[in-house]
Amino acid sequence: MADTPRLEVDHITCRFDGREVVRDVSFAVRPGEILCLLGPSGCGKSTSLRVIAGIERQSSGLVRADGAPLSDARMHLPPEARGVGLIFQDFALFPHLTVGQNVAFGLRGPRAAMAARVAELLERVDLGGYADKSPHMLSGGEQQRVALARALAPRPRIMLMDEPFSGLDNRLRDGIRDETLQLLKDEGTAVVLVTHEPEEAMRMADQIALMRDGKIVQKGAPYNIYNAPCDKAAAAFFSDINVILGTVQGALVDTPFGQFLAPGHADGTDVEIVFRPQHVKIDFDRGGRGPNPTPQDGTPARGVVERARFMGHESLVEFRMDFDGGILKATVPAVFLPKPGTPLWLTVRRDRCFVFAKKR
């Protein structure tokens, strides 16, 4: 049935020595879809993947492929019986086999078909002439690409990838990443990709599951997670953020940048207004005055440039704000690199601000 997910992870919890390192994790992945488990080091990403692979056993919850259980409270299929491809952080090639033999390792069937599949995959990972070489003759990045080809060779219905591109340099990584994605999509594989890099997750994922302390705190398309984070930490995971404080009165918060809407927050609630440096607009000082307030941008507030860093396509400017002496950050096109000490006026795009109740 077209609507049955290829992979279902249903309320998985995993305990080590009484400590829950994966807590009630659920998600579903369809054929040809890529889900990224994204989160800081130690949040339980690899453990979740190991449970799906069958290398680790969950304390509760179940894993299904095409509607049939791979593991639940009663049964546990061994990893090799799951039809799941794996590429782990600490991937290893078989040192006594050639590159070609490594890629052919999981393949069965007529010799000519196997040879054709190996050649096709080595070509796709840009290692066309390498079949007869031995792994020790390859660089780290080349070995990683062989591991990728080896995992893809048997056309697994589910592919689990744990930071598979981390050893590649930037230029190579973008190419291999896009190529691998295309290959997996072409073959209708359901992919769970683990990464701690938000840029990688946004580039690769159809869905991102943001993890923290063993739990999925937010799940959705990259656009939605970036533009509607569930809390301050989720916003901060994707970029630098600015935070200003305020108190709600009549569903509004008064700030030096004008009033912000705070629907759903009770009077007296202390809130944090969070916005990204990309959503701060900068304007010139006009004899001690900034631009006129507008409904969209609110009121300008004055700051003095503390530091400006050239970052290639943009500059990151830090301002010491007049209103509280604190720092706010703004990114501007790199043609503009204001000198420290320059007074400028900042406005904040209201439609790009998030208002969260301040945690006590």
Ligand SMILES: Nc1ncnc2c1ncn2[C@@H]1O[C@H](COP(=O)(O)OP(=O)(O)OP(=O)(O)O)[C@@H](O)[C@H]1O
């Ligand atoms: N076999 C184990 N026994 C005990 N604790 C474990 C075991 N495996 C993992 N842990 C602990 O579980 C937590 C989650 O580990 P996990 O490897 O899943 O994190 P991760 O999100 O993949 O991190 P990273 O980004 O650093 O790879 C860590 O605190 C780790 O120390």
Ligand SMILES: [Mg+2]
């Ligand atoms: Mg890990």
